[in-house]
Amino acid sequence: MTCTDVQQALPDLIDGSEDAEFQSHLKSCPLCAELVADLNLIVGEARELAESEEPPARVWVQISNQLRSEGIIRDTETVPGRPVLVPAPARRWNAWWLAPVAAAVIAAGAYQLIPRKTAAEPPQVAQQQAGHVAQPDANQQATQGPEVAHPPQGTQSAATAKPSGQLAQDRASAPASNPAQSAAGHPQLAGNARIEREISPPPSAEDQRFLTQVSERTPGMRTTYESQLRAVNGEISETQLYIQRHPGDQDARQHLLEVYQQKTMLYQMALDHIQ
Amino acid sequence: MPHLNRVAAGKGDLTDPKQRISEAEAIERAKQGDEAAFEILYQLHKRRVYSLCLRMVSNPSQAEDLAQEAFLQLFRKIGTFRGESAFSTWLHRMTVNVVLMQLRKKGLPSVSLEETLESDDEAPRKEFGADDVKLSGAIERMQLKRAIDKLPPGYKTVFVLHDVEGFEHNEIAQIVGCSIGNSKSQLHKARLKLRDYLKSMRAEKAKTG
Numbered sequence A: 001m002t003c004t005d006v007q008q009a010l011p012d013l014i015d016g017s018e019d020a021e022f023q024s025h026l027k028s029c030p031l032c033a034e035l036v037a038d039l040n041l042i043v044g045e046a047r048e049l050a051e052s053e054e055p056p057a058r059v060w061v062q063i064s065n066q067l068r069s070e071g072i073i074r075d076t077e078t079v080p081g082r083p084v085l086v087p088a089p090a091r092r093w094n095a096w097w098l099a100p101v102a103a104a105v106i107a108a109g110a111y112q113l114i115p116r117k118t119a120a121e122p123p124q125v126a127q128q129q130a131g132h133v134a135q136p137d138a139n140q141q142a143t144q145g146p147e148v149a150h151p152p153q154g155t156q157s158a159a160t161a162k163p164s165g166q167l168a169q170d171r172a173s174a175p176a177s178n179p180a181q182s183a184a185g186h187p188q189l190a191g192n193a194r195i196e197r198e199i200s201p202p203p204s205a206e207d208q209r210f211l212t213q214v215s216e217r218t219p220g221m222r223t224t225y226e227s228q229l230r231a232v233n234g235e236i237s238e239t240q241l242y243i244q245r246h247p248g249d250q251d252a253r254q255h256l257l258e259v260y261q262q263k264t265m266l267y268q269m270a271l272d273h274i275q
Numbered sequence B: 001m002p003h004l005n006r007v008a009a010g011k012g013d014l015t016d017p018k019q020r021i022s023e024a025e026a027i028e029r030a031k032q033g034d035e036a037a038f039e040i041l042y043q044l045h046k047r048r049v050y051s052l053c054l055r056m057v058s059n060p061s062q063a064e065d066l067a068q069e070a071f072l073q074l075f076r077k078i079g080t081f082r083g084e085s086a087f088s089t090w091l092h093r094m095t096v097n098v099v100l101m102q103l104r105k106k107g108l109p110s111v112s113l114e115e116t117l118e119s120d121d122e123a124p125r126k127e128f129g130a131d132d133v134k135l136s137g138a139i140e141r142m143q144l145k146r147a148i149d150k151l152p153p154g155y156k157t158v159f160v161l162h163d164v165e166g167f168e169h170n171e172i173a174q175i176v177g178c179s180i181g182n183s184k185s186q187l188h189k190a191r192l193k194l195r196d197y198l199k200s201m202r203a204e205k206a207k208t209g
Helices: A003-013 A020-028 A030-047 A057-069 A098-111 A124-131 A166-173 A187-198 A205-217 A219-245 A250-274 B023-031 B035-057 B060-076 B087-105 B141-150 B153-164 B169-176 B180-208
Strands: A084-087 B004-007
Touching: A003 A020, A003 A030, A003 B180, A020 A030, A030 B141, A030 B153, A030 B180, A057 A219, A057 A250, A057 B035, A057 B060, A205 A219, A205 A250, A219 A250, A219 B035, A219 B141, A250 B141, B023 B035, B035 B060, B035 B087, B035 B153, B060 B087, B087 B153, B087 B169, B141 B153, B141 B180, B153 B169, B153 B180, B169 B180
Parallel strands: none
Antiparallel strands: A084 B004
């Protein structure tokens, strides 16, 4: 089998073929072997993309609103066996601290757009902006919010992030289905796998406070917001890691800003629900 | 939750993570209009649906609309689901149809794969392994996503359906209306093109640092 034969037969042979001539040629031809290895690597990485994206929380909100307007979702009283939730007298709840935190998130994201030659420094802009936040009214019954809205955890160096998150678990547990992907044979892959396990940081203090407030006010939405936060924080960390390796990539910086904006919208949605 | 008095009745609150129910039970409750059941089904499948839409159209806003439409179509028809096939398969196919219909409305050539066939001059380079830039070892996910976004619509459709979503060539042929041979050929060309894109990106990064 010649290289030309291999190229013509590749569409039929590449996906797990055990054709003896094909395998024999790969053993003797480094160019063809490299091509096949590259293509298998692309295929293997592509599989990881199947569930790699998290839709914004507003998608479910819009779906449920539409289903309700069409009468497909019915009132709880008409559905047999549904529990009845009896809210206690509403206590005064104040989410005043959410707005400046959301502003700090945007500022941190905008700071990332500034090209720098060194690794990202702590966003002083966000801290200064948050420092101008109005202090709480002492008569309010609200849970005390943050005195200064620090940048979210996603802006910290990925090297300090602890391994957590469904994304990291998925990547760590994904079996190597092709020798080209075996971490044993590719140290850089093993390194990437380790980095992947570190890119889903735990929720920051602000995120935790946010989730606590969501739980108290709209308990049914906590799981949704928690998973949304996990996904967006993971995306922030992954993008920051990428920017550290490719500081001149403006597209990546723009993407990071967009992800920060997504996080801000998440906070804003909660604010809209609460107020 | 401390400030809510919950009167438990019937089968309990589906949004309580401690209440474990199967997808089949969620489907049955959704048929009765139970919002929590709909949400459970949405949470189970949202990433798969949205990822497919985003890979196909490369536009987050458009992908949101398509994902929303796919779920709406599914939930409107949930009363007709009899369990002959897996629910995820049903949803998967519906999502692909929603996306392809959108692409057809826009007049993009992904509808007919024959339109994406390139001349030999335009086909991916037939020489391989000649570059100094090596690809083997690792591919950054973001670079792969961007490379997929750059693919011509026909290549992208087959690549996403086969390599990302796991459809077989006979299924792709049925979905998009082409031959199995054509599907295999387009897939191979898509992979070669992606390899070229990824090598170019790597070479560019090496230059700029």
